[in-house]
Amino acid sequence: MxxxxxxxxxxxxxxxxxxxxxxxxxxxxxxxxxxxxxxxxxxxxxxxxxxxxxxxxxxxxxxxxxxxxxxxxxxxxxxxxxxxxxxxxxxxxxxxxxxxxxxxxxxxxxxxxxxxxxxxxxxxxxxxxxxxxxxxxxxxxxxxxxxxxxxxxxxxxxxxxxxxGVDFDALESRTAALLAETADPYDDLLAHFGRRALPGLDLREMWTHDLARMFHGEEFALLFPGEAMVPGIERMVSAMGLDLTAGGRIELDIEERQSKTPRAFCATVRVPEEIKLVLQPYGGHDDWSTFLHELGHALHFANVDPAQPLEFRRMGDNGVTEGWAMTFDHLMMLPSFLRRVVGISDPETYLRFAAFRELAALRRYSAKLSYERSLHREGPGPARADEYATRLSDATRARTPRQLWIEDVDPHFYCVRYLRAWMFAGTVHAALRDRYDEDWFLNPRSGPFLAELWALGQEGRVEDLARDRLGVESLGFEPLMDMIDERI
Ligand SMILES: [Zn+2]
Incomplete structure (x- = not known):
């Protein structure tokens, strides 16, 4: 079989x-x-x-x-x-x-x-x-x-x-606490960036399309040039003691094609032998962030030990691979990464924006977890559309269209994987900083350390990896929240 x-x-x-x-x-x-x-x-x-x-x-x-x-x-x-x-x-x-x-x-x-x-x-x-x-x-x-x-x-x-094998109740009590604890700082950030990106708009009248406009971050577009992205990140990966193609197992596709999707993605055709990393580098912060995310997936799967059984190479807790992907996209929240890899001399405003964006996503997914649990327990119906709009609007402070009640649902509770990945990536960042300092992403010893963890594939779940390999007994949002707090 x-x-x-x-x-x-x-x-x-x-x-x-x-x-x-x-x-x-x-x-x-x-x-x-x-x-x-x-x-x-x-x-x-x-x-x-x-x-x-x-x-x-x-x-x-x-x-x-x-x-x-x-x-x-x-x-x-x-x-x-x-x-x-x-x-x-x-x-x-x-x-x-x-x-x-x-x-x-x-x-x-x-x-x-x-x-x-x-x-x-x-x-x-x-x-x-x-x-x-x-x-x-x-x-x-x-x-x-x-x-x-x-x-x-x-x-x-x-x-x-x-x-x-994940305790959904325990996770939901953590996300409920996170929503309560981050409400005030989130409102402050929203007021600050709302004034910059949506001048003249009464923020109480804000809809999700306004929020999307704000997170587009047009004021930062020139800081993240498209043509510098792949060469800059390739140099960083080499400095970590790794190879962007993992010895040829990762195929990078940056060619332009008519019906190619505009969003970067990673396809795990054969693990670990044939991994595709597909993108069209347009530039902008979102493009850099997405490329880093997909690169994290690609490096993870291309470094899995081929001797691992199928269940550990291709199945298991996807919070693990999402955690490795976020370990890379969270580089966008490090001042030293922005200075030394992207080449931004004064990254302060962008850093605050990046932390705000992360917090907004975290709050949105926290609300999604409670809503999706309700949808899958109570069953679909008009009351669910109302609940969706209420929960999401409360968390994001942007009016959320009720028409999205069944469209904006992750298959098979994938939102749980993301939420656990957030906790795991925060823990990984703290571990890398402790071992290899603030600029671990340029340290030739950090790559081999990560590759050893990637070799496991998805054998253990995120909490197993944290406990057995990083010495962290209990996973929580604290390390990530510390990182966000530092920036805001
Ligand atoms: Zn991902």
């Missing part, structure tokens, strides 16, 4: 890479699932004994069970996945005679300085979400809820928590 799973994952990743990098038109997810349908029968899931403890063998079975359950969900919704991707790819928004592909809308909206135009664009985008995408997402959610009932006879919240 393991060999077949490896083949399936390779086909899926390769198809996605071909489609998103603009080399082919259709992803063909349905056909790939159909070729490997036997993997996604409930019998295959039930044949794997549930884990009983924390031994290596238990972890292997826990990862495999979670993968197979998610595979059954994927298989049962494969037609909807293709329908969603097709609807998203072909939808066109028409505003005042301008025809804009739906996928370009987020970029178009945040680049628009005129608020009235932004309002019209956002309305038109939400119409597509409500008419074309929400019916597909709703049906997808209902089918996934049915899988949870069928496999573990429980609701989707409890099912995901049990399969992942």
């Amino acid at each position: 393991r060999a077949e799973i490896d083949t399936f994952l390779e086909a899926l990743e390769r198809a996605e890479w071909l489609a998103l990098s603009g080399r082919s038109d259709a992803a063909g997810v349905e056909a790939i699932y159909d070729r490997h349908a036997a993997l996604f029968e409930p019998e295959a899931f039930h044949a794997v004994e549930p884990p009983e403890g924390d031994s290596r063998d238990d972890l292997q079975r826990a990862h495999l069970r979670e993968f197979l359950a998610e595979g059954i969900e994927g298989h049962r919704t494969r037609d909807l996945r293709d329908a969603y991707l097709a609807a998203e790819a072909t939808a066109v928004v028409e505003v005042d005679g301008e025809r804009i592909p739906y996928r370009r809308m987020p970029v178009r909206i945040r680049q628009e300085p005129e608020r009235a135009v932004r309002v019209t664009l956002d309305k038109a985008r939400l119409k597509v979400v409500e008419k074309e995408l929400n019916p597909i997402s709703l049906e997808t959610t209902l089918r996934k809820h049915a899988v949870a009932q069928e496999l573990l006879d429980t609701d989707y919240d409890d099912y995901c928590a049990r399969l992942s």
Whole structure:
């Protein structure tokens, strides 16, 4: 079965890479699932004994069970996945005679300085979400809820928590505390940057498209040139004692192609032998940050020990790989990185902005966790749309459209992975600073230290890595919050 799973994952990743990098038109997810349908029968899931403890063998079975359950969900919704991707790819928004592909809308909206135009664009985008995408997402959610009932006879919240081995209640009590503790500093930052980026707007009238405009950070665009990005980061990775291509296992694709997605991404076609890092360097802080994030994923997977079993190479707690990705994108919050790698002589204002942006994302995901738990326990309905708008608006202070209640939901509680990655990346930064100083990213000993941890793949969960490899007994948001506090 393991060999077949490896083949399936390779086909899926390769198809996605071909489609998103603009080399082919259709992803063909349905056909790939159909070729490997036997993997996604409930019998295959039930044949794997549930884990009983924390031994290596238990972890292997826990990862495999979670993968197979998610595979059954994927298989049962494969037609909807293709329908969603097709609807998203072909939808066109028409505003005042301008025809804009739906996928370009987020970029178009945040680049628009005129608020009235932004309002019209956002309305038109939400119409597509409500008419074309929400019916597909709703049906997808209902089918996934049915899988949870069928496999573990429980609701989707409890099912995901049990399969992942993560205590959702404990995490939610941490995010609730974080929302309360960071409310005042967040409001101060919002007032400060709101005045700069959205002059004349009463911030009580702020919508999510205004927030997107603010985080676009136009005033910082020239500080982060596109053409300097790859060479600058390549020099940094070499200084760490590593190689940007991991000995040729990472293929960097910076070529321009018509239908290539504007956002950088990493495809793990074969782990660790064939990792694709795809991007179009435009420049700007968001571009640098996304490249660093995807590079963290690529270096992690390209350095996994090939002798590790499939369950540790390709499955497991995705909080781990998201944590390595964030370890790299959080470099944007270090003054020494901005000075020495990006070449910004006075990074103070940007640093405060970067910390604000991180805090906003953290607050948004904290609210998403509580909302998604409610959605997956109570089930979909109009009350959920109200709850979504209330929770997200409270956390971000930006009015959030209720039409996004089923669109803005991470598959299989991926928000949990991000939240745990935030805690883990904060801990990793503290460990690297203790061992190799403030400028650890230019220290030739930091790379081999990280590579040794990457070699494990996703064998342990984030708390196991923190405890066993970094000597940190309990993971929390404190190290990350210290880093943010220093900047604001
Ligand atoms: Zn990521």
